[in-house]
Amino acid sequence: MTAPIALRNVGLTLGGKRILDGIDLEIARGSFTCVVGPSGCGKTTLLRLVAGLVLPTEGEVQIGGTRVVAPRRDVAVVFQDYGRALLPWRTAAGNVSLALEAMGVAPRARPARIRDLLGRVGLAEHADKFPAQMSGGMQQRLQIARCLAQQPEVLLMDEPFGALDAMTRQGLQDEVLALVGDSGATVFFVTHDLEEAAYLGDVVIGLLPHPGRIARQVAVKLPRPRDQLATRELPEFLRLRRELFDFMRTAEA
Amino acid sequence: MRGRGAVWQLGSLLVCVALILAWQAVAQARLVSPVFLPPPTRVWAALVRGVESGVIVQKLAGTVLRMIEGWALASVLGVALGALIGTSRAARQWLGPTLEFLRPLPSSAIIPVAIALFGLSNGMVLGVIGFGALWPMLLATVHGFAAVEPRLYEVGRALGLSRWAVIRKVALPSAMPDILAGARLGLTVALVLAGVGEMLAGRDGLGQWILLAARAFRAPDLYAGVVLFGLLGYASALVIGLVERRALRWRQG
Numbered sequence: 001m002t003a004p005i006a007l008r009n010v011g012l013t014l015g016g017k018r019i020l021d022g023i024d025l026e027i028a029r030g031s032f033t034c035v036v037g038p039s040g041c042g043k044t045t046l047l048r049l050v051a052g053l054v055l056p057t058e059g060e061v062q063i064g065g066t067r068v069v070a071p072r073r074d075v076a077v078v079f080q081d082y083g084r085a086l087l088p089w090r091t092a093a094g095n096v097s098l099a100l101e102a103m104g105v106a107p108r109a110r111p112a113r114i115r116d117l118l119g120r121v122g123l124a125e126h127a128d129k130f131p132a133q134m135s136g137g138m139q140q141r142l143q144i145a146r147c148l149a150q151q152p153e154v155l156l157m158d159e160p161f162g163a164l165d166a167m168t169r170q171g172l173q174d175e176v177l178a179l180v181g182d183s184g185a186t187v188f189f190v191t192h193d194l195e196e197a198a199y200l201g202d203v204v205i206g207l208l209p210h211p212g213r214i215a216r217q218v219a220v221k222l223p224r225p226r227d228q229l230a231t232r233e234l235p236e237f238l239r240l241r242r243e244l245f246d247f248m249r250t251a252e253a
Numbered sequence: 254m255r256g257r258g259a260v261w262q263l264g265s266l267l268v269c270v271a272l273i274l275a276w277q278a279v280a281q282a283r284l285v286s287p288v289f290l291p292p293p294t295r296v297w298a299a300l301v302r303g304v305e306s307g308v309i310v311q312k313l314a315g316t317v318l319r320m321i322e323g324w325a326l327a328s329v330l331g332v333a334l335g336a337l338i339g340t341s342r343a344a345r346q347w348l349g350p351t352l353e354f355l356r357p358l359p360s361s362a363i364i365p366v367a368i369a370l371f372g373l374s375n376g377m378v379l380g381v382i383g384f385g386a387l388w389p390m391l392l393a394t395v396h397g398f399a400a401v402e403p404r405l406y407e408v409g410r411a412l413g414l415s416r417w418a419v420i421r422k423v424a425l426p427s428a429m430p431d432i433l434a435g436a437r438l439g440l441t442v443a444l445v446l447a448g449v450g451e452m453l454a455g456r457d458g459l460g461q462w463i464l465l466a467a468r469a470f471r472a473p474d475l476y477a478g479v480v481l482f483g484l485l486g487y488a489s490a491l492v493i494g495l496v497e498r499r500a501l502r503w504r505q506g
């Protein structure tokens with residue numbers, strides 16, 4: 001079976017600046033890959049390449065065996081800045097509807113789908129609220145619901161919980177694990193929170209800057225389902241955490 | 254909050270009544286000859302007479318129709334052209350200088366041109382109204398489209414929305430507050446130019462009514478026309494306000 005995501009010797013130069021260099025990566029179907037690295041090392045750019053929002057200047061990105069030349073409907077993106085990624089003039093239901101409209105779902109079939117999707121992210125009661133009337137956590141849930149509406153094979157998330165408080169963040173981590181567990185999607189998750197990477201991932205990839213390149217690929221051997229308390233107390237979790245912290249310290253030095 | 258609003262409304266009503274009473278006092282004391290300033294009672298009587306005979310209603314209808322036609326013309330053109338210019342850098346560069354040259358031309362300056370082109374016809378008046386009202390619509394629309402959150406365009410790309418769907422579902426609603434502000438200005442311009450155009454071209458309407466009344470020294474009729482113009486302006490502002498409140502409901506968050 002072809003890996004759903006494969007990058008072959010991918011490089012990117014923008015305006016004479018080398019941003020990513022020699023990226024070789026294979027991501028297994030249904031796996032959860034986290035990407036960490038110091039600020040400005042190219043994590044977001046790497047995600048945008050996989051999304052087809054930017055095209056590489058060398059090498060190629062493949063999804064499901066075909067070359068990515070533009071964004072695809074079966075690849076969904078959760079942006080970090082939920083405040084700007086939602087349509088402020090549409091209600092929660094309307095925002096989910098946008099994805100269904102893009103998919104060509106018949107108008108009559110939409111309300112039931114919308115209700116189901118909002119229910120899955122715990123927003124059933126808030127269908128008629130506008131984004132400005134929702135908390136940050138709720139807005140990010142809404143963005144996730146919109147992505148799930150695409151029924152994606154691949155879910156790309158760029159520091160989705162970076163702007164949320166610790167409690168909300170942990171809650172959403174578990175929700176995302178449950179949701180992708182159900183859907184079987186392959187997840188590519190950028191974060192600068194090392195514990196988050198270890199808690200969520202099957203694999204953690206460490207990038208080094210100038211130019212951005214893959215320096216480390218760590219397999220996470222923690223049992224699933226993960227648990228906010230028990231998992232974070234496992235010796236293996238603590239060892240991983242230590243390994244990632246050491247990596248970041250050398251990367252930033 | 255509601256009680257406050259009522260107090261303000263009562264206050265503005267009082268100012269209005271006070272002005273009318275002052276007008277009455279000035280006219281009764283004959284500080285100004287009644288040939289130039291009839292008392293409000295006589296203006297009211299003229300208004301009632303005009304409404305009962307249907308003459309003034311017909312003039313009013315003529316002006317309203319003309320104003321709306323010209324404004325609608327300007328709106329359609331302004332939004333279409335503004336969308337084109339606002340979403341395309343190339344169009345901005347190609348058309349920018351020409352627009353900058355045309356924009357500051359006072360509409361009155363093109364009236365002779367319009368007369369030369371269309372004669373003293375209805376088409377001339379419509380052309381002038383359309384030209385004058387076009388600018389506020391066009392500029393507001395260009396601004397609205399140029400200010401669309403870039404992230405939303407990216408969301409549109411990631412969802413695989415067509416170009417047309419992006420304009421209709423993302424850019425247009427995002428530009429709507431600006432477009433409505435432009436529509437409000439455009440409507441005022443249209444009202445002014447409808448009156449001026451009628452006076453110059455002798456088309457049936459309130460403008461002509463005022464001009465003829467002035468020439469015949471029928472001061473009460475003249476003032477009745479002026480009052481109707483004022484009311485018309487007030488009513489159009491109210492209507493736009495209602496539309497704004499409905500269309501921009503999401504902003505009241």
Ligand SMILES: Nc1ncnc2c1ncn2[C@@H]1O[C@H](COP(=O)(O)OP(=O)(O)OP(=O)(O)O)[C@@H](O)[C@H]1O
Pocket residue numbers: 014015017019037038039040041042043044045046192
């Ligand atoms: N369009 C662009 N043109 C030129 N340089 C760019 C462009 N986009 C990003 N860069 C540069 O590429 C580098 C990587 O940026 P990127 O946003 O991918 O980093 P990041 O790892 O996501 O950082 P952060 O942790 O702060 O989000 C940065 O040095 C940035 O300045």
Ligand SMILES: [Mg+2]
Pocket residue numbers: 043044045
């Ligand atoms: Mg980033």
